[in-house]
Amino acid sequence: MKKKILILSGGISKERLISLDTGQQVANELKKNGYRVKITEPNHNLEKNIKFFKPNVIFNALHGQFGEDGYIQTILERFKIPYTHSGVIASSIAMDKEISKKLFIKNKINTPKFFTHSYDTKNEGLINKIKKKLRFPVVVKPLNEGSSVNVYICNEKNIIKILNSIKQYKKVMIEQFIGGREIQVAIMGNKKLGAIELKPKRKFYDYQAKYNSNAKTEHIIPINLPKGKMDMVMNMAYRAHKVIGCRGVTRSDFKFFNDKFYLLEINTQPGMTKLSLVPEIAAYQGMSFLKLIEWILNDASKKK
Numbered sequence: 648m649k650k651k652i653l654i655l656s657g658g659i660s661k662e663r664l665i666s667l668d669t670g671q672q673v674a675n676e677l678k679k680n681g682y683r684v685k686i687t688e689p690n691h692n693l694e695k696n697i698k699f700f701k702p703n704v705i706f707n708a709l710h711g712q713f714g715e716d717g718y719i720q721t722i723l724e725r726f727k728i729p730y731t732h733s734g735v736i737a738s739s740i741a742m743d744k745e746i747s748k749k750l751f752i753k754n755k756i757n758t759p760k761f762f763t764h765s766y767d768t769k770n771e772g773l774i775n776k777i778k779k780k781l782r783f784p785v786v787v788k789p790l791n792e793g794s795s796v797n798v799y800i801c802n803e804k805n806i807i808k809i810l811n812s813i814k815q816y817k818k819v820m821i822e823q824f825i826g827g828r829e830i831q832v833a834i835m836g837n838k839k840l841g842a843i844e845l846k847p848k849r850k851f852y853d854y855q856a857k858y859n860s861n862a863k864t865e866h867i868i869p870i871n872l873p874k875g876k877m878d879m880v881m882n883m884a885y886r887a888h889k890v891i892g893c894r895g896v897t898r899s900d901f902k903f904f905n906d907k908f909y910l911l912e913i914n915t916q917p918g919m920t921k922l923s924l925v926p927e928i929a930a931y932q933g934m935s936f937l938k939l940i941e942w943i944l945n946d947a948s949k950k951k
């Protein structure tokens with residue numbers, strides 16, 4: 648008898664639509680292959696759904712706040728049913744770009760220079776502070792968002808206006824802008840699965856470049872990099888995965904400029920539609936979408 652899989656998707660984050668897509672595509676693939684599948688939102692009916700359906704594994708297809716940051720993982724721990732991807736602590740560390748970057752630095756994993764800016768302090772003096780610590784252009788981004796939501800490349804002229812437009816975050820990151828190539832690496836447990844390069848036609852790899860096929864971001868695999876460089880970026884992603892204590896599959900986002908890799912972040916719940924990057928990397932390695940999902944489910948079952 649094939650397993651019963653409860654898929655968690657949707658949620659309340661800004662990546663709700665992407666999560667619904669991930670959930671639906673994982674569900675379709677599993678159903679096609681004889682699994683018993685139910686999709687649910689992580690709302691107050693969750694407990695009832697779990698008790699009623701009695702899943703063997705919970706596939707967490709949520710992205711962003713509440714789904715990828717340790718909150719839902721804390722709730723799932725209560726049910727004593729294996730759930731996919733990282734646990735409570737790794738999820739919350741990885742979702743917080745300030746804490747995870749401090750850990751990267753401590754472990755000598757190169758990441759762009761940054762500082763955080765809180766709205767309690769006045770913006771006066773900020774331009775000078777940026778000029779002293781970094782140089783323009785810089786990137787302003789929330790500490791715990793995903794899918795490039797509210798990520799801005801800023802110059803001296805527009806930064807204050809942009810900061811004022813995203814005051815809801817209270818605290819944001821101001822990071823050195825790194826030009827050059829965009830490379831992402833998938834790690835699967837102890838395996839360095841592979842890497843892909845993205846060439847956005849837009850100014851950077853923003854929300855449209857990620858999800859709107861009309862934006863025509865080019866996906867390049869295999870990447871044109873010497874083996875030594877390829878090993879280097881794969882090792883950086885592997886170490887980030889281990890340093891944060893991640894489980895299952897992760898995807899690390901890098902910039903490559905002047906022969907140096909810069910780790911921007913590690914994603915503990917990368918998108919899992921057929922057109923997402925991790926499935927694309929897996930496919931290149933000869934691993935089908937189904938095999939990838941089954942590996943993730945199996946890995947979840949092994950955790951406890």
Ligand SMILES: Nc1ncnc2c1ncn2[C@@H]1O[C@H](COP(=O)(O)OP(=O)(O)O)[C@@H](O)[C@H]1O
Nearest residue numbers: 786792793794795796823824825851852900911
């Ligand atoms: N320091 C940076 N230098 C250059 N581009 C950046 C930088 N930070 C972010 N970006 C661009 O914004 C995208 C999203 O940033 P990232 O830190 O990965 O946040 P998210 O969690 O939203 O994906 C990156 O893929 C990259 O294209």
Ligand SMILES: [Mg+2]
Nearest residue numbers: 794795900912
């Ligand atoms: Mg990213």
